[in-house]
Amino acid sequence: MAEVAIVASAFGAGSIWRDGHAAxxxxxxxxxxxxxxVRRELMHDADAQRGALRALGTAIAAADLWPVWSTPDTLYADDGALNEAELRLAVESGRALGARFVKLQLGGFAGEAHLARLAAVLEELGVKGTDNAAPNAPRVVVENGQLEQGGKLAQFTALFRALRAGGEDKLIGMTFDIGxxxxxxxxxxxxxxxxxxNVEYIHCKAVQGEGARRFARAPAADDPLCRAALARLPSDVPRGIEFPFDEARMQEDAARNVAWLASA
Known part of the structure; x- marks a missing residue:
């Protein structure tokens, strides 16, 4: 059985904005x-301060859960430069929360020129790789996004190929979003x-609509794409639910989908 995470937005963005994550x-x-x-884009600025994140992390641990810190910031700027300030903020926020993963978008990675600097920054932050990170350090992962910049397969294959060539194949991992x-x-x-x-965390959702007017939806129990993708991805990494639950029966729908994804 796979370990399952629920992404806060599955309960509805409006609900998270209104009630807060802890609710x-x-x-x-x-x-x-x-x-x-935990989604940074669904937080008021005051809730994203270090003290507030530590309090939220304590509440998550008290609920016998572990957190993921997700930010829409990108690891690389549009011009291919490393977004050092955004990376540092993401790691520091994730550490305050007690996160297992710190998830950023990839952004404009275009070559290996800044990989040495990435390794240096991660080492300075105590989160470099899986073997030489500080105890309880969050793991930095990059996600394939919905935009051309940071959402193309060629960028990710180039990134991990360059990391392997430089002997840094475990420097960062990937969140693979099926949808x-x-x-x-x-x-x-x-x-x-x-x-x-390279996949260490999976986001699961089906998609409806065409072009830019696409929307996340729950996969059917026999959804062929999700099942086929999960069969090709590591079976021992956490899987996240990133599709909306049925508002009319939220708790029942959440339980049903957790059970489905754990065994899919």
């Missing part, structure tokens, strides 16, 4: 999940085969 920890635990993904590839016209199954060795 949904009980529902997450009752649904059978083991983790809760997001469809926004950028990529084949999720091809991406799963190419990137599986």
């Amino acid at each position: 949904w920890l009980g529902a997450t635990k009752t649904a059978g999940a083991g983790a809760f993904e 997001n590839w469809q926004w950028t016209g990529e084949a999720p199954l091809m991406a799963a085969v190419a990137l599986a060795p």
